[in-house]
Amino acid sequence: MIYIVDRVQVAPADVPAYLQALSDSAHPVLTEAGLELESCRATAGDLGLDVDVEVVWRVESFEVWNEVRRDLVRHPGWRAWAHRAEGLRRGGSRRFMFPVDLPVGG
Amino acid sequence: MYSLADPAPAGPVAMLRHALADCGRHIPEVLDSAVGTNRTEVPLHLVWEHAYESPAAYRRYMVHPFHASVIDRFVLADSPERVTGHNDLGLGLFGYTCPGSDYYLADGIRRLVLLDLREATAGEVAAIGGLAATTAGPAVSVFAPNTMAATWFDGETPVGGTPEWTHLWEQGFEDDAALEDHLGRDGAAAEAERTGWRSVPGVSRAIELRYRIEPGWGYGRARD
Numbered sequence: 001m002i003y004i005v006d007r008v009q010v011a012p013a014d015v016p017a018y019l020q021a022l023s024d025s026a027h028p029v030l031t032e033a034g035l036e037l038e039s040c041r042a043t044a045g046d047l048g049l050d051v052d053v054e055v056v057w058r059v060e061s062f063e064v065w066n067e068v069r070r071d072l073v074r075h076p077g078w079r080a081w082a083h084r085a086e087g088l089r090r091g092g093s094r095r096f097m098f099p100v101d102l103p104v105g106g
Numbered sequence: 107m108y109s110l111a112d113p114a115p116a117g118p119v120a121m122l123r124h125a126l127a128d129c130g131r132h133i134p135e136v137l138d139s140a141v142g143t144n145r146t147e148v149p150l151h152l153v154w155e156h157a158y159e160s161p162a163a164y165r166r167y168m169v170h171p172f173h174a175s176v177i178d179r180f181v182l183a184d185s186p187e188r189v190t191g192h193n194d195l196g197l198g199l200f201g202y203t204c205p206g207s208d209y210y211l212a213d214g215i216r217r218l219v220l221l222d223l224r225e226a227t228a229g230e231v232a233a234i235g236g237l238a239a240t241t242a243g244p245a246v247s248v249f250a251p252n253t254m255a256a257t258w259f260d261g262e263t264p265v266g267g268t269p270e271w272t273h274l275w276e277q278g279f280e281d282d283a284a285l286e287d288h289l290g291r292d293g294a295a296a297e298a299e300r301t302g303w304r305s306v307p308g309v310s311r312a313i314e315l316r317y318r319i320e321p322g323w324g325y326g327r328a329r330d
Contacts, residue, residue, distance in 0.1 A: 008186045026184075062169045069174075070259050073183070074266075082184035092186025096175040 001099065002065065003038060004057040008085070008092030009050040015042065018053060018088045025081035026055075033071040033078075035059055050090055107144075107198060107315070108152040108181065111191040118189045119152075122180040125172075126154040127322030132172040135163035137328040138207065142216060142317025149193050153317055155216070157207065157328060161261030168260070195313070196270035201254025207328045211246050211278035211319055215285050218315040219275040219299070224268060226308025231273070234306060238275045241295040243288035246278030271313075278319075285316070 010018045019040075027037065038056040045051050059065045072078040110119060129136045137157040144150050158164040167173055181190045200220065223231055238249035254261070255269035279285040289299055298305060303312035 006186055062171055062174055065174055066169045069178075069182075070265070079183055085184060085186075086188075089186060094179050094182075094185045094187055096171065 002059050002061065003097045003099075004035070004059065004065075005054065005095045005097050006057075006092065007052055007054045007095075008089040010053055010089055012045040012051055014088045015045055015051050015053065018085070021081065021084045021088065022053075022055060025077065025084050029072070029075055029077040029081055030057060030068075033075065034064060034068040107150040107200060108154070108190045109149050109193040110151045111189055114189045114191070118180060118187060122177075122189055123152065125176045125180070126152075126156075127320065129156065129172065129177070130322065130324040130327070132176075133167050133170045135159070135166045135170075138210065138325050139322035140325055141320050141322060145316045146314050148195070148313045148315055150195070150197060150315060152190075153216075153218075153315060155209070156322075157209065158261070159328075164261035199255050199258050200252050200271065200274060202248070202250035202274060203253060204248060204250065208248050209246060209276055209278075210326065210329060212326065213280075213321075214245065214319060215279045215282055216315075216317055216319055217244075217277040217279065217285060219277070219303075220271045220313050220315070221273040221275065221303065221309055222270055222311040223272045223308055224270070225310050230308030234273070234275075234308065237295045237298065237306075241288075241293070243279075243284070243291060244277040245280055245284070246276065248274070248276040250274055250276070271311075 008018070019042075022040070031037065035057040036059070038058045040053070040055045042054070043049075043052040059068060123141050127139055127141050129139045135158055137159065139154065139156040142153045142155070144153060158167065179185055179187045181188060197220070200218075221234070223234070226234075235249045238247055241247060251273050252269050252271055255271070256264045256266045259265045277285075277288075279288065289296060303309040
């Protein structure tokens, strides 16, 4: 399993709009293309800093991701989501991550 | 060919350039990677030229983790780290097939003339090809249809309609002086170039990109 981790920085006042965009622009399009939503978390909004919003999507393999990608780039809703998100975030990152064994204890 | 965002942060753009130039180190199927900065007014700023041995090799690139994890990080529309931007030219991927490394230019100036020949007859396309083939001057001269734009998913299966920019005349020159000498010559091709191709039957639109070849990792390896 591959985890696609998008972490963006959003002004506190824009967090509701960003989450709304995730909900009604990103989620329908990305899940239709084949991604599954793993989690969505955010830092506190009252720290006097931008809020970090972290959304994790999962996909089975890079082969499946390639097909998802093909469908996304041809989907007008995906470009609309991208445009909407671009206007709300101040920065961010995307990483493809994998589960790793963490030897703990004994 | 990428339009860069305005403004585009210098650090991430440099990382993208490095990732593209270095791609063959990570994905062996990617041959002859080179990058260039377009010098013309066409709003395409960064060019990545590279080759594949076959459609199968291209498909291995498409599913490679380096492609998804590093290159797409900077170019995919919804990536938070995107540094590329939109353009209204209908241009992004442009590619053609050739029997060998016909495109190879060890060093010098690349010039790309992109042509919209959607309204051209077969005879008009052939005439333009003949013009390119008989023009002395460029050290590299390849006239070819843009087959990759419509088959970008697997290199073979059409996933889109006819591209807006249907043909390419790819040229290579030893240096800027050789390029200017080419453009200053007498002859039908030079005349067409000087007039922006407006006088040539079948050409709806033409744009030009120029850049100095910046060879990446393993450049020239395909000729070994």
